[in-house]
Amino acid sequence: MVDQEKIHNQCLSDDLKERIHALEQLEEFFSLMPDKQQSWSDLLRLTKDEDSHVSHWAASALGSAFSQVPDKKQAWNDLIKLTNDENNYVRYRAADALGSAFSQVPDKKQAWNDLIKLAKDEDSDVRHRAAYALGSAFSQVPDKKQAWNDLHRLTNDEVSHVRSSSNHSLGRVSIFMASQAETDEDYKKELEKAIEFFETAAKEASYFNPAQFCLPFYRSFHTIIFKKQEAREEVNKYLEEAKDAIKGSESKKLLFEAVQNLAEALKEVQNLETLDLQAMKGELNFYRKYCDHAAELMKCTDEKAPFATKVLRKGLPILDRNLKELLEEIQKKAKTACQVSQGTATQEIACAVSREVQKWEISDPEEMVQNIENLAYILKNKVADVPENEYILSKIELMRNERDLNKQYGILLFVIAQIPTMKVITEKELDRKFFKLDLIYDKTISIETKLDLIQKTLDTGLEKLDMLSNEVGGREGELIQIFSKNIYELTQKCDKKTLESFLREVLEKENILIEEIDKSSASQEEKEESKSSILNIRSVVDKVKHPIKSFGKDVTKEIVVTYAAEEIVKLVFQLMSMATLGVPIPPQILNLLSSITKRT
Structure with a gap:
C-alpha cells in the first residue's frame, strides 16, 4: 500500500536520494495516492528543487499527473505559473504539459488564449513547445477558424525550431480535418495539405523534428492510396525515410508497420496484372492479409495517435475500391473456366474454384x-x-x-x-519444443527491454544537448550541435569502435582535462561535478570492454553501443554546461569534442 505521508515527508527531506525516491513514487503511483491534490503540490514543490535533475524530472511528471488532479482549473493555473519559472527546462516541460492537459480543462477558450500567450514567450524553447501544444489542442477548440489563424501567425517566428513546430502543428490539424472529411475529395485535399505543412516543417534543422517522420509516413500512405500504378519505388523511398525518423516512439513504430503492411498489399495488387487465375486468387489473399494486419495495428495506435489512425482507416475503403475491379475480373474468369471445362476431367476442380471465389468479398479476408x-x-x-x-x-x-x-x-x-x-x-516431445521456444522468446524480450531503457535515456540526453547548444550559442553552441548529430549517427551505425576510441581518449587526457577544469573560473561545485564526470569514464570503459560481466550473457552490441553513447552525452553535457554561466570552455575540452567529428 502507498504510504503518502512518508512520500510527502521525503519530498521535504534534505537528502537528495530521499527526494528522488519520493519523485519516483509520485510518478509511478500518482493514481493510487489518497490525496491527489497533496501529491500535485508535492510535484510542484519538487520543480523548485535545488538539484536540476529533480526539478526537470518533476516538471516532466506534471503532464501525466494532471488527469488525476481534482481541481483542474487550479492545476492549469499552476502550470501557467511554471512557464515563468527561472529554469528554462522547467518552463519548457510546463508548456509541454499544457498540451496534454488541454482536453481536461473546462474553459477551452481561455486555455487556448493561455497557450497563444506562451507562444509569444521570450524563450524560444517555450514557444516551440507551446506551438506543438496548440496542434494537440486544436480538435477541441470551439472557434477553429480563429485557432487556424493563430497557428498560421506562428510560422513566421524568427527561430527555426519554432517555425518547424508551428508548421508541424498545422500538418497535424490538417490530419485532423482529413479524419473528419465526408468525401474522398475533401479527404485527399486535407491529406495533401498536411503533407505540404510537414514538408515545410521537415526542412528546418532540429534533432527532435517529428515532421521528419510524418512527412515520409503520410507521403507513403498518400502514394499507396492515390498513385497505385507508379507507387512501388516511391513508397519504398518514403518508408525508409520514415523508418529512420522513428527514434524509439512506440506509436510511430505501430503506425509505420501499418503503412508498411499496406505497401506490401500494394505490391501484391501490382503483381496481379501478370498472373493467371489461380495465382491471382492466391495473391488476393495475401493482399487482404496485409490490409487486415494493418487494421489490427491501427487498433493499438487509437489512444496515442487517434486522428492519424482515423486518417489511415478512412483510406482503406479507397484502397479497397481500387481492388474491386480486380476481384470482379477474377470472378468472371473463374465462371468462364468452369463453363469451358464442362464434361472434362478438370470440371470438378474448376467449378469448385469458381463457386469459392464467387463468395469472396473485399471486407472478408480469405x-x-x-x-x-x-x-x-x-x-x-x-x-x-x-x-x-x-x-x-x-x-x-x-x-x-x-x-x-x-x-x-x-x-x-x-x-x-x-x-x-x-x-x-509425441505430445510430451511437442511440449518440450514449445517450452524451448518460450525460453527464447523471454530472452529476446529481456534484451529489447534493456535496449529500450538505455535508448530512452540517450534520447533525453541528446534532446538536452540540443537545448544547451541553443542556450550557449556561438562556436561552442555549434560544436555541441554537430557533436550531438555525430553521436546519434554513430549509434545508428552501431559504431562501437569509434565510441570506444573516444572514451579511451578521455582517459588518456584525464589529468589534463581535470587540470583545465581546476584553472577555469567555474564555481567549486561545477568543478567537482565536471571532474566527477571525467573520473566516471574509467568505469564506463570497463563496462564497454567487458559487457557480459556488466550487462549479463544476453547482452547485444546495440546495448553496449547505446550505453557508451549515453555516458558520453552525459559527460559532454556536464562539461559544456559551464558555458551557460559565462565560464569560457577550456580549449582541451573543445578539442575533445572536435575529435569525434574527425572520426565520423
Whole structure:
C-alpha cells in the first residue's frame, strides 16, 4: 500500500536520494495516492528543487499527473505559473504539459488564449513547445477558424525550431480535418495539405523534428492510396525515410508497420496484372492479409495517435475500391473456366474454384494462405527431426517459404501423401519444443527491454544537448550541435569502435582535462561535478570492454553501443554546461569534442 505521508515527508527531506525516491513514487503511483491534490503540490514543490535533475524530472511528471488532479482549473493555473519559472527546462516541460492537459480543462477558450500567450514567450524553447501544444489542442477548440489563424501567425517566428513546430502543428490539424472529411475529395485535399505543412516543417534543422517522420509516413500512405500504378519505388523511398525518423516512439513504430503492411498489399495488387487465375486468387489473399494486419495495428495506435489512425482507416475503403475491379475480373474468369471445362476431367476442380471465389468479398479476408501456414507450423513441430524425415522436413520448410499459392498446394499434396510414413513427435516431445521456444522468446524480450531503457535515456540526453547548444550559442553552441548529430549517427551505425576510441581518449587526457577544469573560473561545485564526470569514464570503459560481466550473457552490441553513447552525452553535457554561466570552455575540452567529428 502507498504510504503518502512518508512520500510527502521525503519530498521535504534534505537528502537528495530521499527526494528522488519520493519523485519516483509520485510518478509511478500518482493514481493510487489518497490525496491527489497533496501529491500535485508535492510535484510542484519538487520543480523548485535545488538539484536540476529533480526539478526537470518533476516538471516532466506534471503532464501525466494532471488527469488525476481534482481541481483542474487550479492545476492549469499552476502550470501557467511554471512557464515563468527561472529554469528554462522547467518552463519548457510546463508548456509541454499544457498540451496534454488541454482536453481536461473546462474553459477551452481561455486555455487556448493561455497557450497563444506562451507562444509569444521570450524563450524560444517555450514557444516551440507551446506551438506543438496548440496542434494537440486544436480538435477541441470551439472557434477553429480563429485557432487556424493563430497557428498560421506562428510560422513566421524568427527561430527555426519554432517555425518547424508551428508548421508541424498545422500538418497535424490538417490530419485532423482529413479524419473528419465526408468525401474522398475533401479527404485527399486535407491529406495533401498536411503533407505540404510537414514538408515545410521537415526542412528546418532540429534533432527532435517529428515532421521528419510524418512527412515520409503520410507521403507513403498518400502514394499507396492515390498513385497505385507508379507507387512501388516511391513508397519504398518514403518508408525508409520514415523508418529512420522513428527514434524509439512506440506509436510511430505501430503506425509505420501499418503503412508498411499496406505497401506490401500494394505490391501484391501490382503483381496481379501478370498472373493467371489461380495465382491471382492466391495473391488476393495475401493482399487482404496485409490490409487486415494493418487494421489490427491501427487498433493499438487509437489512444496515442487517434486522428492519424482515423486518417489511415478512412483510406482503406479507397484502397479497397481500387481492388474491386480486380476481384470482379477474377470472378468472371473463374465462371468462364468452369463453363469451358464442362464434361472434362478438370470440371470438378474448376467449378469448385469458381463457386469459392464467387463468395469472396473485399471486407472478408480469405483463410487459404493462413490455413497452409498453420498446417505447415503444426507439421514442422509434429514431425521428428531425425534422418529418415530429413527430406520431408525440407519439403515442409519449402512450402512455408513459397510465395506462389499453386506451388504451395503442390508441395502440400506431396506432404499429405507422405504423412502415413512420417515419424510423428509425441505430445510430451511437442511440449518440450514449445517450452524451448518460450525460453527464447523471454530472452529476446529481456534484451529489447534493456535496449529500450538505455535508448530512452540517450534520447533525453541528446534532446538536452540540443537545448544547451541553443542556450550557449556561438562556436561552442555549434560544436555541441554537430557533436550531438555525430553521436546519434554513430549509434545508428552501431559504431562501437569509434565510441570506444573516444572514451579511451578521455582517459588518456584525464589529468589534463581535470587540470583545465581546476584553472577555469567555474564555481567549486561545477568543478567537482565536471571532474566527477571525467573520473566516471574509467568505469564506463570497463563496462564497454567487458559487457557480459556488466550487462549479463544476453547482452547485444546495440546495448553496449547505446550505453557508451549515453555516458558520453552525459559527460559532454556536464562539461559544456559551464558555458551557460559565462565560464569560457577550456580549449582541451573543445578539442575533445572536435575529435569525434574527425572520426565520423
